[in-house]
Amino acid sequence: MQTPSDDAPPARLTTLPSWLLTQTATHAHRLVSEGFTAVHARGYHYRLLAALDEYGPASQAALGRRSGIHLSDMVATINELSERQLVEREPDPTDRRRNVITITPDGRRQLRLLDKQLTRIQDNLLAPLSPEERDELTRLLARVLDHHDRRSTRSDG
Incomplete structure:
Protein backbone atom coordinates (compact mmCIF):
# COMPACT_ATOMS: atom_id res chain seq x y z
CA MET A 1 0.00 0.00 0.00
CA GLN A 2 1.26 3.46 -0.97
CA THR A 3 1.61 6.29 1.48
CA PRO A 4 -0.65 9.01 0.04
CA SER A 5 -0.07 12.71 0.22
CA ASP A 6 -2.56 14.54 2.39
CA ASP A 7 -4.54 15.82 -0.59
CA ALA A 8 -4.43 12.76 -2.87
CA PRO A 9 -7.83 11.24 -3.63
CA PRO A 10 -8.19 7.46 -3.51
CA ALA A 11 -6.85 5.95 -6.74
CA ARG A 12 -10.18 4.31 -7.55
CA LEU A 13 -11.76 7.78 -7.82
CA THR A 14 -9.24 9.08 -10.32
CA THR A 15 -10.36 6.54 -12.93
CA LEU A 16 -14.06 7.35 -12.67
CA PRO A 17 -15.31 9.65 -15.46
CA SER A 18 -18.04 11.02 -13.16
CA TRP A 19 -15.46 12.05 -10.56
CA LEU A 20 -13.15 13.54 -13.19
CA LEU A 21 -16.03 15.51 -14.73
CA THR A 22 -17.12 16.82 -11.33
CA GLN A 23 -13.60 17.91 -10.38
CA THR A 24 -13.05 19.54 -13.77
CA ALA A 25 -16.44 21.27 -13.57
CA THR A 26 -15.44 22.71 -10.20
CA HIS A 27 -12.29 24.21 -11.73
CA ALA A 28 -14.20 25.42 -14.79
CA HIS A 29 -16.84 27.12 -12.64
CA ARG A 30 -14.17 28.87 -10.56
CA LEU A 31 -12.27 30.05 -13.65
CA LEU A 126 -7.79 23.30 -21.47
CA ALA A 127 -4.11 24.34 -21.46
CA PRO A 128 -2.72 20.78 -21.32
CA LEU A 129 -4.65 19.72 -24.45
CA SER A 130 -3.77 20.22 -28.10
CA PRO A 131 -6.33 21.94 -30.36
CA GLU A 132 -7.35 18.53 -31.73
CA GLU A 133 -7.78 17.11 -28.22
CA ARG A 134 -9.88 20.15 -27.22
CA ASP A 135 -12.15 19.58 -30.21
CA GLU A 136 -12.45 15.87 -29.39
CA LEU A 137 -13.20 16.55 -25.71
CA THR A 138 -15.86 19.11 -26.66
CA ARG A 139 -17.41 16.68 -29.15
CA LEU A 140 -17.49 13.83 -26.62
CA LEU A 141 -18.90 15.97 -23.81
CA ALA A 142 -21.59 17.34 -26.14
CA ARG A 143 -22.51 13.78 -27.10
CA VAL A 144 -22.81 12.65 -23.48
CA LEU A 145 -24.83 15.75 -22.57
CA ASP A 146 -27.12 15.35 -25.58
CA HIS A 147 -27.77 11.73 -24.63
CA HIS A 148 -28.79 12.63 -21.09
CA ASP A 149 -30.78 15.71 -22.15
CA ARG A 150 -32.81 13.56 -24.54
CA ARG A 151 -33.39 10.91 -21.87
CA SER A 152 -34.58 13.46 -19.31
CA THR A 153 -36.89 15.05 -21.91
CA ARG A 154 -38.43 11.67 -22.74
CA SER A 155 -38.91 10.77 -19.08
CA ASP A 156 -40.57 14.15 -18.35
CA GLY A 157 -43.35 13.59 -20.88
Missing part, protein backbone atom coordinates in the same frame (compact mmCIF):
# COMPACT_ATOMS: atom_id res chain seq x y z
CA VAL A 32 -15.43 31.35 -15.35
CA SER A 33 -16.64 33.09 -12.19
CA GLU A 34 -13.26 34.76 -11.65
CA GLY A 35 -12.98 35.71 -15.33
CA PHE A 36 -16.43 37.25 -15.46
CA THR A 37 -15.94 39.03 -12.14
CA ALA A 38 -12.80 40.63 -13.60
CA VAL A 39 -14.99 42.32 -16.24
CA HIS A 40 -17.90 43.07 -13.88
CA ALA A 41 -20.19 40.35 -15.19
CA ARG A 42 -21.77 37.07 -14.16
CA GLY A 43 -22.52 33.86 -16.01
CA TYR A 44 -26.22 34.73 -16.10
CA HIS A 45 -25.36 37.96 -17.92
CA TYR A 46 -23.52 36.06 -20.62
CA ARG A 47 -26.25 33.46 -21.00
CA LEU A 48 -29.00 36.05 -21.31
CA LEU A 49 -27.08 38.30 -23.72
CA ALA A 50 -26.08 35.30 -25.86
CA ALA A 51 -29.71 34.13 -26.06
CA LEU A 52 -30.89 37.60 -27.08
CA ASP A 53 -28.13 37.97 -29.64
CA GLU A 54 -28.80 34.59 -31.20
CA TYR A 55 -32.62 34.48 -31.08
CA GLY A 56 -33.62 38.15 -30.95
CA PRO A 57 -36.09 39.90 -28.63
CA ALA A 58 -37.99 37.55 -26.35
CA SER A 59 -40.24 37.33 -23.34
CA GLN A 60 -38.73 36.60 -19.94
CA ALA A 61 -40.21 33.09 -20.04
CA ALA A 62 -38.66 32.33 -23.44
CA LEU A 63 -35.32 33.71 -22.28
CA GLY A 64 -35.46 31.50 -19.21
CA ARG A 65 -36.00 28.40 -21.35
CA ARG A 66 -33.31 29.34 -23.86
CA SER A 67 -30.68 30.39 -21.31
CA GLY A 68 -31.40 27.87 -18.57
CA ILE A 69 -31.93 30.71 -16.09
CA HIS A 70 -34.73 29.99 -13.62
CA LEU A 71 -37.51 32.56 -13.77
CA SER A 72 -36.88 33.49 -10.13
CA ASP A 73 -33.38 34.66 -11.16
CA MET A 74 -34.43 36.10 -14.52
CA VAL A 75 -35.94 39.35 -13.20
CA ALA A 76 -32.85 40.18 -11.15
CA THR A 77 -30.58 39.43 -14.12
CA ILE A 78 -32.68 41.58 -16.47
CA ASN A 79 -32.71 44.37 -13.87
CA GLU A 80 -28.90 44.26 -13.60
CA LEU A 81 -28.46 44.36 -17.38
CA SER A 82 -31.12 47.03 -17.80
CA GLU A 83 -29.47 49.29 -15.21
CA ARG A 84 -26.26 49.03 -17.26
CA GLN A 85 -28.25 49.72 -20.48
CA LEU A 86 -27.25 46.35 -21.93
CA VAL A 87 -30.88 45.31 -22.49
CA GLU A 88 -34.19 47.11 -22.87
CA ARG A 89 -37.47 45.93 -21.41
CA GLU A 90 -40.67 46.98 -23.19
CA PRO A 91 -44.27 45.87 -22.77
CA ASP A 92 -45.27 43.27 -25.37
CA PRO A 93 -47.59 45.08 -27.83
CA THR A 94 -49.65 41.88 -28.23
CA ASP A 95 -49.91 41.11 -24.49
CA ARG A 96 -49.37 44.01 -22.09
CA ARG A 97 -48.91 41.57 -19.18
CA ARG A 98 -45.60 40.42 -20.68
CA ASN A 99 -42.33 42.21 -21.25
CA VAL A 100 -40.16 41.79 -24.32
CA ILE A 101 -36.43 42.00 -23.68
CA THR A 102 -34.06 43.28 -26.39
CA ILE A 103 -30.27 43.48 -26.44
CA THR A 104 -28.88 46.99 -26.96
CA PRO A 105 -25.77 47.99 -28.94
CA ASP A 106 -23.94 48.31 -25.60
CA GLY A 107 -25.19 44.81 -24.77
CA ARG A 108 -23.68 43.48 -27.99
CA ARG A 109 -20.36 45.16 -27.16
CA GLN A 110 -20.47 43.61 -23.69
CA LEU A 111 -21.24 40.21 -25.22
CA ARG A 112 -18.18 40.50 -27.50
CA LEU A 113 -16.04 41.37 -24.45
CA LEU A 114 -17.44 38.36 -22.59
CA ASP A 115 -16.82 36.12 -25.62
CA LYS A 116 -13.15 37.19 -25.60
CA GLN A 117 -12.94 36.61 -21.86
CA LEU A 118 -14.46 33.14 -22.25
CA THR A 119 -11.94 32.30 -24.96
CA ARG A 120 -9.12 33.14 -22.53
CA ILE A 121 -10.81 31.10 -19.82
CA GLN A 122 -11.24 28.09 -22.12
CA ASP A 123 -7.57 28.35 -23.10
CA ASN A 124 -6.60 28.34 -19.43
CA LEU A 125 -8.90 25.45 -18.54
Whole structure:
Protein backbone atom coordinates (compact mmCIF):
# COMPACT_ATOMS: atom_id res chain seq x y z
CA MET A 1 0.00 0.00 0.00
CA GLN A 2 1.26 3.46 -0.97
CA THR A 3 1.61 6.29 1.48
CA PRO A 4 -0.65 9.01 0.04
CA SER A 5 -0.07 12.71 0.22
CA ASP A 6 -2.56 14.54 2.39
CA ASP A 7 -4.54 15.82 -0.59
CA ALA A 8 -4.43 12.76 -2.87
CA PRO A 9 -7.83 11.24 -3.63
CA PRO A 10 -8.19 7.46 -3.51
CA ALA A 11 -6.85 5.95 -6.74
CA ARG A 12 -10.18 4.31 -7.55
CA LEU A 13 -11.76 7.78 -7.82
CA THR A 14 -9.24 9.08 -10.32
CA THR A 15 -10.36 6.54 -12.93
CA LEU A 16 -14.06 7.35 -12.67
CA PRO A 17 -15.31 9.65 -15.46
CA SER A 18 -18.04 11.02 -13.16
CA TRP A 19 -15.46 12.05 -10.56
CA LEU A 20 -13.15 13.54 -13.19
CA LEU A 21 -16.03 15.51 -14.73
CA THR A 22 -17.12 16.82 -11.33
CA GLN A 23 -13.60 17.91 -10.38
CA THR A 24 -13.05 19.54 -13.77
CA ALA A 25 -16.44 21.27 -13.57
CA THR A 26 -15.44 22.71 -10.20
CA HIS A 27 -12.29 24.21 -11.73
CA ALA A 28 -14.20 25.42 -14.79
CA HIS A 29 -16.84 27.12 -12.64
CA ARG A 30 -14.17 28.87 -10.56
CA LEU A 31 -12.27 30.05 -13.65
CA VAL A 32 -15.43 31.35 -15.35
CA SER A 33 -16.64 33.09 -12.19
CA GLU A 34 -13.26 34.76 -11.65
CA GLY A 35 -12.98 35.71 -15.33
CA PHE A 36 -16.43 37.25 -15.46
CA THR A 37 -15.94 39.03 -12.14
CA ALA A 38 -12.80 40.63 -13.60
CA VAL A 39 -14.99 42.32 -16.24
CA HIS A 40 -17.90 43.07 -13.88
CA ALA A 41 -20.19 40.35 -15.19
CA ARG A 42 -21.77 37.07 -14.16
CA GLY A 43 -22.52 33.86 -16.01
CA TYR A 44 -26.22 34.73 -16.10
CA HIS A 45 -25.36 37.96 -17.92
CA TYR A 46 -23.52 36.06 -20.62
CA ARG A 47 -26.25 33.46 -21.00
CA LEU A 48 -29.00 36.05 -21.31
CA LEU A 49 -27.08 38.30 -23.72
CA ALA A 50 -26.08 35.30 -25.86
CA ALA A 51 -29.71 34.13 -26.06
CA LEU A 52 -30.89 37.60 -27.08
CA ASP A 53 -28.13 37.97 -29.64
CA GLU A 54 -28.80 34.59 -31.20
CA TYR A 55 -32.62 34.48 -31.08
CA GLY A 56 -33.62 38.15 -30.95
CA PRO A 57 -36.09 39.90 -28.63
CA ALA A 58 -37.99 37.55 -26.35
CA SER A 59 -40.24 37.33 -23.34
CA GLN A 60 -38.73 36.60 -19.94
CA ALA A 61 -40.21 33.09 -20.04
CA ALA A 62 -38.66 32.33 -23.44
CA LEU A 63 -35.32 33.71 -22.28
CA GLY A 64 -35.46 31.50 -19.21
CA ARG A 65 -36.00 28.40 -21.35
CA ARG A 66 -33.31 29.34 -23.86
CA SER A 67 -30.68 30.39 -21.31
CA GLY A 68 -31.40 27.87 -18.57
CA ILE A 69 -31.93 30.71 -16.09
CA HIS A 70 -34.73 29.99 -13.62
CA LEU A 71 -37.51 32.56 -13.77
CA SER A 72 -36.88 33.49 -10.13
CA ASP A 73 -33.38 34.66 -11.16
CA MET A 74 -34.43 36.10 -14.52
CA VAL A 75 -35.94 39.35 -13.20
CA ALA A 76 -32.85 40.18 -11.15
CA THR A 77 -30.58 39.43 -14.12
CA ILE A 78 -32.68 41.58 -16.47
CA ASN A 79 -32.71 44.37 -13.87
CA GLU A 80 -28.90 44.26 -13.60
CA LEU A 81 -28.46 44.36 -17.38
CA SER A 82 -31.12 47.03 -17.80
CA GLU A 83 -29.47 49.29 -15.21
CA ARG A 84 -26.26 49.03 -17.26
CA GLN A 85 -28.25 49.72 -20.48
CA LEU A 86 -27.25 46.35 -21.93
CA VAL A 87 -30.88 45.31 -22.49
CA GLU A 88 -34.19 47.11 -22.87
CA ARG A 89 -37.47 45.93 -21.41
CA GLU A 90 -40.67 46.98 -23.19
CA PRO A 91 -44.27 45.87 -22.77
CA ASP A 92 -45.27 43.27 -25.37
CA PRO A 93 -47.59 45.08 -27.83
CA THR A 94 -49.65 41.88 -28.23
CA ASP A 95 -49.91 41.11 -24.49
CA ARG A 96 -49.37 44.01 -22.09
CA ARG A 97 -48.91 41.57 -19.18
CA ARG A 98 -45.60 40.42 -20.68
CA ASN A 99 -42.33 42.21 -21.25
CA VAL A 100 -40.16 41.79 -24.32
CA ILE A 101 -36.43 42.00 -23.68
CA THR A 102 -34.06 43.28 -26.39
CA ILE A 103 -30.27 43.48 -26.44
CA THR A 104 -28.88 46.99 -26.96
CA PRO A 105 -25.77 47.99 -28.94
CA ASP A 106 -23.94 48.31 -25.60
CA GLY A 107 -25.19 44.81 -24.77
CA ARG A 108 -23.68 43.48 -27.99
CA ARG A 109 -20.36 45.16 -27.16
CA GLN A 110 -20.47 43.61 -23.69
CA LEU A 111 -21.24 40.21 -25.22
CA ARG A 112 -18.18 40.50 -27.50
CA LEU A 113 -16.04 41.37 -24.45
CA LEU A 114 -17.44 38.36 -22.59
CA ASP A 115 -16.82 36.12 -25.62
CA LYS A 116 -13.15 37.19 -25.60
CA GLN A 117 -12.94 36.61 -21.86
CA LEU A 118 -14.46 33.14 -22.25
CA THR A 119 -11.94 32.30 -24.96
CA ARG A 120 -9.12 33.14 -22.53
CA ILE A 121 -10.81 31.10 -19.82
CA GLN A 122 -11.24 28.09 -22.12
CA ASP A 123 -7.57 28.35 -23.10
CA ASN A 124 -6.60 28.34 -19.43
CA LEU A 125 -8.90 25.45 -18.54
CA LEU A 126 -7.79 23.30 -21.47
CA ALA A 127 -4.11 24.34 -21.46
CA PRO A 128 -2.72 20.78 -21.32
CA LEU A 129 -4.65 19.72 -24.45
CA SER A 130 -3.77 20.22 -28.10
CA PRO A 131 -6.33 21.94 -30.36
CA GLU A 132 -7.35 18.53 -31.73
CA GLU A 133 -7.78 17.11 -28.22
CA ARG A 134 -9.88 20.15 -27.22
CA ASP A 135 -12.15 19.58 -30.21
CA GLU A 136 -12.45 15.87 -29.39
CA LEU A 137 -13.20 16.55 -25.71
CA THR A 138 -15.86 19.11 -26.66
CA ARG A 139 -17.41 16.68 -29.15
CA LEU A 140 -17.49 13.83 -26.62
CA LEU A 141 -18.90 15.97 -23.81
CA ALA A 142 -21.59 17.34 -26.14
CA ARG A 143 -22.51 13.78 -27.10
CA VAL A 144 -22.81 12.65 -23.48
CA LEU A 145 -24.83 15.75 -22.57
CA ASP A 146 -27.12 15.35 -25.58
CA HIS A 147 -27.77 11.73 -24.63
CA HIS A 148 -28.79 12.63 -21.09
CA ASP A 149 -30.78 15.71 -22.15
CA ARG A 150 -32.81 13.56 -24.54
CA ARG A 151 -33.39 10.91 -21.87
CA SER A 152 -34.58 13.46 -19.31
CA THR A 153 -36.89 15.05 -21.91
CA ARG A 154 -38.43 11.67 -22.74
CA SER A 155 -38.91 10.77 -19.08
CA ASP A 156 -40.57 14.15 -18.35
CA GLY A 157 -43.35 13.59 -20.88
